[in-house]
Amino acid sequence: MIKIKNLNKHFAKHKVLNDINLQFNAGECVALIGPNGSGKTTLIKSILALVTIEKGEINVQNENIRNQSAYRSTIGYMPQINRFPEHMSVHQLFNMMKSIRSEVTDYDLSLYEAFDIESMGKKKLGILSGGMRQKVSAALAFLFKPKILILDEPTAGLDPVSNEILKQKLKESIEKENKLVLITSHILNDLDDIADRVVYLMDGSLYFDKQMRALKEETSESRLNKIIASILNTENQYV
Numbered sequence: 013m014i015k016i017k018n019l020n021k022h023f024a025k026h027k028v029l030n031d032i033n034l035q036f037n038a039g040e041c042v043a044l045i046g047p048n049g050s051g052k053t054t055l056i057k058s059i060l061a062l063v064t065i066e067k068g069e070i071n072v073q074n075e076n077i078r079n080q081s082a083y084r085s086t087i088g089y090m091p092q093i094n095r096f097p098e099h100m101s102v103h104q105l106f107n108m109m110k111s112i113r114s115e116v117t118d119y120d121l122s123l124y125e126a127f128d129i130e131s132m133g134k135k136k137l138g139i140l141s142g143g144m145r146q147k148v149s150a151a152l153a154f155l156f157k158p159k160i161l162i163l164d165e166p167t168a169g170l171d172p173v174s175n176e177i178l179k180q181k182l183k184e185s186i187e188k189e190n191k192l193v194l195i196t197s198h199i200l201n202d203l204d205d206i207a208d209r210v211v212y213l214m215d216g217s218l219y220f221d222k223q224m225r226a227l228k229e230e231t232s233e234s235r236l237n238k239i240i241a242s243i244l245n246t247e248n249q250y251v
């Protein structure tokens with residue numbers, strides 16, 4: 013579904029992604045992890061063409077994304093930081109998004125309903141709490157039934173019940189609907205139940221890309237934080 017070939021990205025003289033080669037397939041939940049500043053968000057933004065790529069190629073559903081944007085309608089994106097129009101109400105935001113994507117008439121409202129977004133419909137986006145913003149962002153990511161979900165720190169700020177609702181939704185999307193989920197999180201416990209593959213970036217390079225099953229066997233650990241600690245020898249190297 014997504015194929016990344018020899019991806020390199022600089023910000024001025026700072027090399028942020030160093031010759032990344034990866035392929036992500038339908039029905040997979042890939043945890044993209046690594047220390048702060050290792051390039052996770054930049055990799056995600058490269059897939060979404062939110063940053064320019066100077067070298068390398070990215071294909072989404074067999075199409076090179078260079079100089080095109082239509083492919084983005086197949087991706088539901090939950091950014092790390094939401095930049096909503098602050099003066100707009102939640103209702104207005106959903107209506108605006110629906111009018112932009114007017115070709116879609118069959119919505120996935122399951123998170124909208126589970127998070128009771130209707131009850132905050134009249135609130136201005138600028139006054140929402142951090143968790144409320146995350147809920148709005150998650151409901152929007154699923155709304156147009158995308159085949160690919162890219163979620164950057166989706167559980168940050170979510171209360172435990174909402175966290176479980178989102179994880180359950182992700183599980184169903186992968187197992188029943190064969191969607192591709194690419195997810196970053198520093199809360200490794202949140203990835204334990206859903207990730208079946210781990211891609212670890214370090215200083216902009218691919219440190220490892222392994223199936224969760226293989227990692228468990230290799231390290232004799234069952235939890236991702238223990239697995240990572242075991243691979244890196246000390247937990248301090250991760251944080």
Ligand SMILES: Nc1ncnc2c1ncn2[C@@H]1O[C@H](COP(=O)(O)OP(=O)(O)OP(=O)(O)O)[C@@H](O)[C@H]1O
Binds near residue numbers: 023028047052053054
């Ligand atoms: N627009 C930008 N201009 C300059 N440097 C940037 C820009 N965006 C990111 N960087 C730099 O690129 C590097 C990677 O940042 P990125 O946000 O991809 O890391 P990350 O792995 O997502 O980090 P975190 O876990 O903290 O979210 C960092 O050194 C960051 O300062």
